[in-house]
Amino acid sequence: MRDRPAGLAEAELMVALTEGWGIEPHSVEYLPVGAGSYHWSVLDRRGTASFVKVDDLGVDVAGRDEAFDRLGRSFATALALHRDAGLDFVLAPVATATDAPVMRLTSRYALSVYPMVAGAAGDFGAHRPEDRVEVVDLLAELHEATPIVADTASRADLVLPGRDRLEEALRDLDREWTGGPHAEPARELLSVHGGRVRRWLADFDRRVDQVRNTAAAWVVTHGEPHPGNVMRTPAGVRLIDWDTVQIAPPERDLWMLTPALARMLGDDPAGDADDVIARYTRATGRTVTSAGLALYPLWWRLADIAVFVDELRRPHGTGEDIAASLTYLSGYLESSRD
Numbered sequence: 001m002r003d004r005p006a007g008l009a010e011a012e013l014m015v016a017l018t019e020g021w022g023i024e025p026h027s028v029e030y031l032p033v034g035a036g037s038y039h040w041s042v043l044d045r046r047g048t049a050s051f052v053k054v055d056d057l058g059v060d061v062a063g064r065d066e067a068f069d070r071l072g073r074s075f076a077t078a079l080a081l082h083r084d085a086g087l088d089f090v091l092a093p094v095a096t097a098t099d100a101p102v103m104r105l106t107s108r109y110a111l112s113v114y115p116m117v118a119g120a121a122g123d124f125g126a127h128r129p130e131d132r133v134e135v136v137d138l139l140a141e142l143h144e145a146t147p148i149v150a151d152t153a154s155r156a157d158l159v160l161p162g163r164d165r166l167e168e169a170l171r172d173l174d175r176e177w178t179g180g181p182h183a184e185p186a187r188e189l190l191s192v193h194g195g196r197v198r199r200w201l202a203d204f205d206r207r208v209d210q211v212r213n214t215a216a217a218w219v220v221t222h223g224e225p226h227p228g229n230v231m232r233t234p235a236g237v238r239l240i241d242w243d244t245v246q247i248a249p250p251e252r253d254l255w256m257l258t259p260a261l262a263r264m265l266g267d268d269p270a271g272d273a274d275d276v277i278a279r280y281t282r283a284t285g286r287t288v289t290s291a292g293l294a295l296y297p298l299w300w301r302l303a304d305i306a307v308f309v310d311e312l313r314r315p316h317g318t319g320e321d322i323a324a325s326l327t328y329l330s331g332y333l334e335s336s337r338d
Contacts, residue, residue, distance in 0.1 A: 003320055005054055005108075008054065008105070008108075010030075010040075012106065013105070016105050016111050017042065017052065017111075017113070020113075024044055026045045027043045028042050028043075036056075037053050039054075049116035050116055051116050052111070053113075053114065054111055055109065055110045055243065056108060059314065068104055070154060072100070074243045074246075075093050078242035079095065087145060088236070089141075089237055090142075090238075091238045091239065091240045117233050119231045119238065120232060121227070123227060125228075125262075126226075126259075126262040128227075128270070129271045132273065133276060134237060135230060136277075138225075138239060140283040140284050142219075142221075143220065143284060144219075150220075153247050155248070156247065156249075156252070160299065161303055161306065161307075162306030166302070166305065166306040173190060177313055179314050180318075181317075182312050182316065183316075185326060186313070189326075189329060190329075204295070207291055210289075214249055218247050219250050221245065221246055221247070223245060223248070223253070225239060225253050225256055226261070251289060251292030254293065255292075257276050257277075259271075260294075265335065266331070305332050305333070308325045308328055
């Protein structure tokens, strides 16, 4: 996230930190890192550093309250996993003075605060073979904590987010897109690959039908346990970015340990994951289904495509983030291996 959040002044951020967490900022540094959220490093007057995150609740005003509620449930789940389930690897937000996990900063933005942890996360992509055992053990422990957060976490509905707008875009390929400088290149790209996207959507529907009847065996999942969300610290491995946590099929997490992620990114897979999946089954007693492992690469690919297409059709300028959206869309459509 190279561009700063539109319409948000750092002065608003500083006031909210004091009101919500009692943090009196001495210095504030914007961190152009990550994807989907905005981040700052904040040093208070006592020399304590905090990692501050702002989430965009959406351009559409009508959906912001629902988005904030979902975010609150997700962060409350992370807090419960850390505090009640005793999962030290869950890097949860710091609660506000009223014990809330997140604060409404403005109509459009939500604010959360995290401890500043020494360590480094990896990059988005496939896990190295030598790291998979460590990650699958964390996921097994997380999934076993389901009873503690069963009433807190939201449940997956198996509906592809943004599908209606993606299908509208597919129907609108014969007309010029005028949202901004990257709109027409996006339309031309989708025109070339529209048939492929439609096939993916049909395959997605078939996989959903196969997975829906497994709901009784669903578990609490992180949702995005790729290397970019695995932080290695002096105190051990931490899983970060819990806004995607849901009760869902275990394969929602486990597919990222399989060759499917590398193939989706157009890379050559490094080995298979049979031993890692078998290790998970031994630890949890749960059967991992091929239908579930096939569903979630499709979900991820199509959900990202829907986001990028929607951004590129809306009014936009020449910022780095919107240019990156076109690059990522091109990567999915031109590099992914079916």
